Amino acid sequence: MADLSVSMAGISFKNPIIPASGTFGFGREYLDYYPVSVLGGMSLKGTTLHRRAGNPPPRIAEAPMGMINSVGLQNPGVDYFLSHELPKVADEDTVIIANIAGSAIEDYVESVRKLEGSAVDMIELNISCPNVKMGGAALGSNCTSAGEATKAVRKATSKPLMVKLSPNVTDISEIARAVEAEGADAVSLINTPIGMRIDIRTRRPVLHNNIGGMSGPAIFPLAVRMVWQVANAVKIPVSGIGGVTTFQDAIEMMMAGATTVQVGAAMFQNPMAPVEIIDGMNHWLDEQNISSVREIIGSVQPW
Numbered sequence: 001m002a003d004l005s006v007s008m009a010g011i012s013f014k015n016p017i018i019p020a021s022g023t024f025g026f027g028r029e030y031l032d033y034y035p036v037s038v039l040g041g042m043s044l045k046g047t048t049l050h051r052r053a054g055n056p057p058p059r060i061a062e063a064p065m066g067m068i069n070s071v072g073l074q075n076p077g078v079d080y081f082l083s084h085e086l087p088k089v090a091d092e093d094t095v096i097i098a099n100i101a102g103s104a105i106e107d108y109v110e111s112v113r114k115l116e117g118s119a120v121d122m123i124e125l126n127i128s129c130p131n132v133k134m135g136g137a138a139l140g141s142n143c144t145s146a147g148e149a150t151k152a153v154r155k156a157t158s159k160p161l162m163v164k165l166s167p168n169v170t171d172i173s174e175i176a177r178a179v180e181a182e183g184a185d186a187v188s189l190i191n192t193p194i195g196m197r198i199d200i201r202t203r204r205p206v207l208h209n210n211i212g213g214m215s216g217p218a219i220f221p222l223a224v225r226m227v228w229q230v231a232n233a234v235k236i237p238v239s240g241i242g243g244v245t246t247f248q249d250a251i252e253m254m255m256a257g258a259t260t261v262q263v264g265a266a267m268f269q270n271p272m273a274p275v276e277i278i279d280g281m282n283h284w285l286d287e288q289n290i291s292s293v294r295e296i297i298g299s300v301q302p303w
């Protein structure tokens with residue numbers, strides 16, 4: 001069997017596949033399906049300093065080849081995460097990534113300080129949620145505020161820091177370079193592009209928030225393009241996210257330059273998707289006589 005291990009931000013992952021934040025709860029919800037220790041890592045539900053009820057419903061809309069959400073970072077808050085959620089997965093042999101969101105830079109800083117000394121292996125700084133008015137994508141959409149948020153959080157944590165980027169910007173490579181310059185150890189991308197659906201009977205948007213973040217196979221080519229551009233713009237590793245559904249998608253994402261691959265909306269249809277992707281990737285590498293998955297990272301040869 002091929003060697004599936006990769007290294008990102010100084011952390012060893014037994015394989016590159018990570019369930020994406022917001023699609024995998026706090027990990028314990030999946031323990032009935034399979035041992036989560038088969039996963040390279042898991043990025044847990046976006047967590048803020050204080051609990052949040054999220055946006056009013058409807059918060060989910062169907063879309064061709066995907067869906068749109070405007071959940072609005074519903075979560076129980078970092079203290080509850082530490083006392084009730086993290087202990088349920090802390091002993092699992094996989095990389096635990098805490099996805100931290102906030103309304104202001106100070107919130108992010110206080111949250112990551114609380115995680116120091118915990119079983120969390122890595123922070124994913126979520127400055128790209130499109131569904132909140134303060135913080136989120138408002139911070140991550142320009143180089144100055146994205147850099148400031150990264151710098152402040154970098155100072156506040158000794159844990160490896162990955163910054164999750166928004167595709168809803170003019171040039172995602174510039175934002176990636178800005179967070180790299182302020183101490184990010186890795187970047188993950190893409191968070192969801194903003195979309196909208198309208199109910200033609202009522203003439204109202206389907207989502208109460210009017211707009212929301214698109215995910216699913218529809219966004220895969222957009223994600224591959226941005227991963228490729230960012231991987232060529234920065235020296236730090238990239239975690240590729242966006243519409244990955246099959247092992248072939250994961251391989252394509254890695255060829256574009258991703259060191260790890262996050263699987264999100266696919267799990268809503270098939271909770272086993274990450275496991276099947278790991279398995280499929282393993283067989284494909286064997287068929288191709290490739291001894292290590294690391295050989296395919298960034299191996300695309302542009303025309």
Ligand code: SIN
Binds near residue numbers: 069070131132192
């Ligand atoms: C949400 O909770 O609205 C989605 C989180 C995100 O896109 O970062």
